Structures are given as C-alpha cells and as structure tokens.
Amino acid sequence: MKKNSSLFAGFLTIALLFSNILAQSTAQTKPRPSNEGAAPSKTKKVITADVIEQDIAEALAVIEKNYVGGAKLDYNQVFKSSIETMLHTLDPHSSYFDAKEYEDFRNEQSSQYFGIGATIGDMRDNSNKVIATYIKATFDGAPAHQAGLRYGDKIIEVNGVSMLGKTFSEVRNSLRGPRGTHAKIIVERYETGKRETVEIIRDAVSQPSIAEAYMIRPTVGYIAMNGGFNSTTFNEFRAAMRELNDAGMQQVVIDLRGNGGGLVMQALNIANIFLTSGQTIMSQKGRLNGTTETYRANNPRPDETPIVVLVSRNSASASEILAGALQDHDRALIVGENTFGKGLVQFPFQVDHGSMLLLTIAKYATPSGRLIQRDYSDGDLYTYLTKGGSFRDEIQNPAPKGTETKTDSGRTVYGGGGINPDVVVKPQTITNERARIQQKLIDPIFAFVLDLAYGKVAGFDSYKISRPITFEYDIKATDYQITEDLYRTFKKFALDKYKVSSSHIDKEREYVERILRAELVTASYGSTTSFQVFNEYDTQLLRAIELLPQAKQLALEGAKANAKKASGGLDR
Numbered sequence: 001m002k003k004n005s006s007l008f009a010g011f012l013t014i015a016l017l018f019s020n021i022l023a024q025s026t027a028q029t030k031p032r033p034s035n036e037g038a039a040p041s042k043t044k045k046v047i048t049a050d051v052i053e054q055d056i057a058e059a060l061a062v063i064e065k066n067y068v069g070g071a072k073l074d075y076n077q078v079f080k081s082s083i084e085t086m087l088h089t090l091d092p093h094s095s096y097f098d099a100k101e102y103e104d105f106r107n108e109q110s111s112q113y114f115g116i117g118a119t120i121g122d123m124r125d126n127s128n129k130v131i132a133t134y135i136k137a138t139f140d141g142a143p144a145h146q147a148g149l150r151y152g153d154k155i156i157e158v159n160g161v162s163m164l165g166k167t168f169s170e171v172r173n174s175l176r177g178p179r180g181t182h183a184k185i186i187v188e189r190y191e192t193g194k195r196e197t198v199e200i201i202r203d204a205v206s207q208p209s210i211a212e213a214y215m216i217r218p219t220v221g222y223i224a225m226n227g228g229f230n231s232t233t234f235n236e237f238r239a240a241m242r243e244l245n246d247a248g249m250q251q252v253v254i255d256l257r258g259n260g261g262g263l264v265m266q267a268l269n270i271a272n273i274f275l276t277s278g279q280t281i282m283s284q285k286g287r288l289n290g291t292t293e294t295y296r297a298n299n300p301r302p303d304e305t306p307i308v309v310l311v312s313r314n315s316a317s318a319s320e321i322l323a324g325a326l327q328d329h330d331r332a333l334i335v336g337e338n339t340f341g342k343g344l345v346q347f348p349f350q351v352d353h354g355s356m357l358l359l360t361i362a363k364y365a366t367p368s369g370r371l372i373q374r375d376y377s378d379g380d381l382y383t384y385l386t387k388g389g390s391f392r393d394e395i396q397n398p399a400p401k402g403t404e405t406k407t408d409s410g411r412t413v414y415g416g417g418g419i420n421p422d423v424v425v426k427p428q429t430i431t432n433e434r435a436r437i438q439q440k441l442i443d444p445i446f447a448f449v450l451d452l453a454y455g456k457v458a459g460f461d462s463y464k465i466s467r468p469i470t471f472e473y474d475i476k477a478t479d480y481q482i483t484e485d486l487y488r489t490f491k492k493f494a495l496d497k498y499k500v501s502s503s504h505i506d507k508e509r510e511y512v513e514r515i516l517r518a519e520l521v522t523a524s525y526g527s528t529t530s531f532q533v534f535n536e537y538d539t540q541l542l543r544a545i546e547l548l549p550q551a552k553q554l555a556l557e558g559a560k561a562n563a564k565k566a567s568g569g570l571d572r
Contacts, residue, residue: 091360092376092384093344099354108207108230115176116183117142117205118149119527122168124443126498132156132164133171134450135187137527140471143200150468151523152190152450159184177202191454209233209262212531213240214474220545221249221305224531229262229318234269241273241303251306251548253541257336261317264345264364271325272297274307274332276562279367281325284345286362291345306552307332308544311421316340323419324366330409330558333551334421335544341418343373368405370415408561409554422554423547428539437504438511444494445512449519451493460486465523473525475532480520482513490516510537 063073080098087094097105107113119137122130135153138145155163158174159182166174175183183200209227216222221244223237244252261267264282271281275297283294309323309332320339326332345362365371376384402416414420430438451457455464463480490512494500505512518533535541 087357087359088381089379091344092381093342093346093358094360095346095358097356097358102350102354102356105356108228113176113205113207114179114202115205116144116147116149116185116200116202118144118175119522120155120168120171120175121446122171123446130165130167133166133168134190134446137469137522139205139526140469142205143203145469147198147200148468149185149187149198150189151453151465154188154190155185156188156195157184157186179203190450208236210236210240211528213244214532215244215247215249216253216532216535216541217545219248219250220548221247221252222255222535222541223252224255225319226255226258228260229264229266231263231266233263233266237270238273249305251308251552253308253310253544253548254332255310255541256315256319256323257310257312257540258314259316259319260314260340261319261342264318264321267318267322268295271322272299273303274305274326275299275329276302278566279329279562282321282364282366283369284362284364286345288361291362304555306548306555308547308551309334310540310544311336311339311419312427313337314340315419316342320372320419321364321366324370324372327413327419327422328367328370328405328407329562330407330411330554333423333547333554334419335423335425335547336421336540337424337426338420339372339418341372341374341416343371365415366405366413368407368413369403370405370413371402372415372418374417407558408565409557410561423543423550425540425543434508437508440498440500441494441505441508441512442515444498444500445490445515445519447497448490448493449516449523453520453523457489460489463520465520469526470524471526471529473529475521475525475529480517480524482516486516487513 060078063078067073076098080096083096087096117139118135119139120133121136122133124130132154134151134155135144135149136151138149155171155175157163158171161174163171163174175185177183179202181202183202185198185200186195187198188195207227207230209230209232210223210225211227212222212224214222221241223240223244225233225237241252268281275281277296277298277300279297281295281297285292307326309326311319311323311334315323315336316339320342323332323334323339327334343364344360345364346358347361349357349359351357363371363373374384402414405413405415407413411422448457452460452463453465455461455466457463463486487509491502491505494505495502514533514537518530521533522530
C-alpha cells in the first residue's frame with residue numbers, strides 16, 4: 001500500500017469531508033418517537049476517520065491479494081470512481097477532479113487553453129481510414145497564425161513523431177502542451193507539395209465564451225453564447241453589445257443553446273444589463289454562511305433592446321439563471337426547447353495532491369420563486385443525464401410538473417424542470433440514412449475545396465485564396481456563392497475520386513452547397529466566421545428572428561407591469 005499512499009490520503013480526505021456532511025445532516029434530523037416493546041436495535045457502527053481508513057485499507061488489501069487483475073490495478077481510477085460514486089449519492093452535479101482534470105477545469109474557466117491555436121480536421125479514404133490531419137484555420141494572434149500555418153497544411157510530424165494516419169484526438173493532444181514548450185511541426189504545403197519545418201512555442205490560446213456576434217439582419221444583432229459562462233463572459237457580452245449598437249442594432253437574438261453554464265456571477269451581470277434596479281435576478285438558499293441570498297439588479301438605466309433568447313435541452317445552470325430572470329420579468333421571449341434543469345450551485349474545494357471537489361452548496365430559484373432543478377430522487381445518474389438531457393424525447397415537449405408561478409405581467413410559468421420556452425421550436429432533424437450519406441460526403445467536399453482554394457480546379461480561379469485569414473469579417477451573400485457550374489464540377493470530382501453516387505449528392509444538394517461554402521469561408525475568414533453560413537440554414541434561429549416583434553410587445557407589457565408594482569410599493 002505504500003506505493004499508493006498519496007492517492008489513499010487524497011481519498012481519505014474526501015471521504016472524511018463526505019462523512020462530516022452525513023453526520024451534520026443526521027444531527028439536523030428530528031429523532032423518531034420511541035417504540036416501547038420493540039426489539040432492541042443493534043448498535044450502529046460510528047463513522048470515524050479510523051473506521052473509514054480501516055475499511056478502505058482492508059477492501060484494497062483483499063482486492064490486491066485476490067482480484068484477477070490486481071497486479072495491474074489502476075489505483076487512481078479505483079479511488080476516483082469510488083469518490084465519484086460516493087458524491088453521486090448526494091446529487092448528480094457534485095463531482096471530483098483529479099490533478100489533471102482540475103488543471104483543465106481552471107483553464108476552461110479562464111477561457112483559454114495552451115497549444116498552437118489552430119482548428120484541425122482529418123481526411124479519410126473510401127474505407128474510412130484516416131489519411132492525414134490538416135490545418136483548417138488559425139486564430140488571430142495565436143502561435144500557429146504567427147508561424148504562417150494555413151488552410152490545407154498537412155501535419156506530417158510533431159516533435160519527431162509521425163502524425164500520418166493518427167486520429168484527430170491524437171494529433172490534437174500532440175499539438176497541445178504546457179505554455180512555453182516547443183512544438184516542432186513538419187507540414188506539407190498543399191499548394192506546392194513541399195515539406196517545411198515550423199517551430200512553434202506553445203502559448204495561451206483564447207477560447208471566447210461568445211463565439212460570434214454580428215448583424216444577422218439589417219437591424220437584428222445575433223450573439224452566440226455557446227461557450228459557457230467563464231471569467232471573461234460579461235466583458236465579452238458588453239463589448240458585443242457596444243459593437244452591435246454601433247452597427248445599428250435595434251433588436252437582438254441571444255443564443256444560449258448548448259451552453260452548459262459556468263460562473264453564476266457572469267450570468268447575473270449580464271441579466272443586470274437588461275433589468276431595472278430592484279428587480280430580483282436570482283435567489284439561492286444553502287447551509288453555509290453567505291449561501292442564502294437574493295441578488296437584485298442595480299441598473300437605473302437598463303438596456304431596452306427587444307430580446308429573443310434561444311435555448312435547448314442542453315442549456316443549463318447559469319444559462320437557465322439568465323433565461324429565467326429575463327422570462328420572469330417578461331424582458332425576453334424564450335424560444336426553443338425545454339432546458340436541462342440544473343438548479344444546484346457548486347463550489348470548488350481544493351483537496352490534497354492538486355485535486356478538487358466540486359460540491360453542491362445551494363439551490364437557486366428564479367425571480368418568481370421557481371426551482372429549476374429536475375428530480376433526482378431515484379439516484380439514477382444515467383437516466384438523469386440521458387433521458388433528461390441528450391436522449392430526451394424530441395417529439396413532445398414535456399408537460400410542466402413543478403409549482404406554478406407568475407411572471408410580472410401575469411403569465412404562468414412552472415418550476416421543477418428547467419425553463420419552459422414561451423414558444424417551442426424543435427431543432428431540425430434528419431434520418432439515420434441521410435446522416436450516413438452526409439457523413440460520406442464530408443471527405444470529398446474537403447478534398448475538393450482544397451483543390452478549389454489553391455487554384456487547382458480549372459475555370460474557377462475566382463475561388464482561389466492566396467492570402468492569410470482575414471479575421472473579424474462578416475460574410476456577404478455574394479461571398480463564395482455555389483453556382484450550378486461549381487456544383488456539377490464537384491459532383492464529377494466526388495464520383496471519380498470517391499465513388500459517391502450522383503443520386504446521393506443530388507438528394508443532399510442543400511447540404512453539399514452549405515458545406516462547400518462553409519469550407520471556403522473557413523479558409524478565407526476562419527472557422528468562427530464559417531458559422532455564419534450555417535446560421536442561414538438554422539430553422540430555430542430563423543424562427544427566433546421572426547418572433548422579435550412578439551418579444552418587443554412582451555417587453556412593453558412587462559415594463560408596464562413593473563412600473564405598476566413599483567408605484568404600489570411592490571417588488572420581486
């Protein structure tokens with residue numbers, strides 16, 4: 001056991017914290033009435049540090065001596081899974097991070113990682129075998145951009161190790177590394193076929209929580225908040241609003257789809273932009289000192305831009321705080337799917353050996369008093385994460401089950417199951433058969449665009465991209481249009497080199513045109529800007545834009561109700 005003493009000590013520290021929680025909970029429970037005449041109960045074993053250490057040590061000793069794979073046992077994984085299972089008896093969101101995971105967590109919260117700063121993508125042959133991985137785009141100011149890496153550069157080696165045939169994740173992990181370390185990369189330039197050695201010093205690479213903010217229509221701003229709520233989110237949002245206002249924005253769509261949350265204070269600060277001083281943003285209730293509190297807006301001159309907030313089943317936590325606050329005060333129209341339903345607040349407790357315990361310390365409620373957290377009483381983590389999250393029924397919007405409350409203007413809303421949208425708009429889906437066809441088209445499209453971008457397709461010189469990426473660009477309808485001639489040329493290319501049937505391509509013509517244009521935009525303006533192409537095909541987003549007049553009317557009704565309550569001395 002000596003070789004695993006540090007791991008054991010870390011496990012014991014967390015086990016003791018857990019036992020203290022149970023002990024305090026037991027102490028707060030009222031004793032049951034005595035039952036005279038009943039058989040005397042057996043004395044319960046008192047949970048102490050010595051007992052926990054003894055039981056765990058004994059269990060490990062038995063495993064080491066008798067388990068069929070005991071000699072090759074991964075003790076870090078054994079302890080980690082034990083801690084996680086222990087925590088999940090409390091709730092689904094308390095969790096444990098080992099030293100490496102904790103480091104990744106901190107980088108995520110700071111909106112950055114360490115590497116070269118490039119988007120990569122692999123190419124496969126007809127048998128779906130990886131041929132190589134290529135640079136698709138670099139980020140503004142990142143080491144890869146400064147080193148001159150470009151769209152289509154094939155990654156041959158990283159620090160003497162061949163990358164040919166390796167999976168995407170293997171290549172990505174080789175490119176990432178601690179800040180200040182060297183990455184010696186051999187690339188093959190697509191234009192010339194020549195190999196070059198590029199020396200890069202890894203550095204911090206920004207991962208903005210707001211991927212894109214631009215004028216999606218002449219008076220409509222769009223802010224894509226899909227990257228979580230991190231330490232820079234509020235400042236990013238405020239800067240985006242300023243830029244859009246300068247560009248003539250009169251109404252805005254805030255996209256929270258897939259945003260799993262993060263730092264709660266960032267969500268509160270954003271809500272404060274749109275709510276009037278005194279209006280409640282969120283309340284939370286916990287056991288520890290300072291965890292029971294009501295947070296109110298303190299903005300005497302809130303922004304009055306009409307808002308539609310887009311949400312999905314994977315919008316959670318801080319996303320739900322923001323959406324719930326704006327919905328309860330009728331400040332925004334919520335559009336999309338029912339959100340995930342995570343209404344628990346976690347706090348990081350650093351423990352021994354660089355690990356961290358993320359423990360639930362409070363529950364939060366929206367201004368109207370709604371509890372957002374979904375039911376977890378059966379303790380089934382798999383069902384909670386899948387049927388409540390990624391595998392949730394797509395056909396029917398779940399009926400509200402929680403307590404009924406009212407918004408400022410008197411609209412009915414419900415708790416106990418996330419945020420119910422004001423207007424349900426399901427995402428567009430395709431059949432498995434269509435998904436398989438589209439998957440087969442990805443590599444032919446990438447290979448064709450490589451030729452197109454480097455002027456190797458006769459008659460299409462106007463599509464050649466002979467310059468580095470131009471960042472911070474909003475695409476126009478005339479940029480890289482997919483003409484009939486270009487579409488036919490691609491069809492012939494895909495048939496000749498990838499044996500893709502002409503009928504399959506025609507059935508997926510919209511998909512082909514979308515991906516062809518997105519690839520060209522990626523090569524010319526970067527991977528972030530390419531999402532502007534996809535947005536023009538996004539049925540939920542297009543519906544959200546149509547609903548902006550309804551959002552404007554809702555905000556007016558909410559403002560009237562709020563003014564009436566304020567004049568009567570009422571507030572929430």
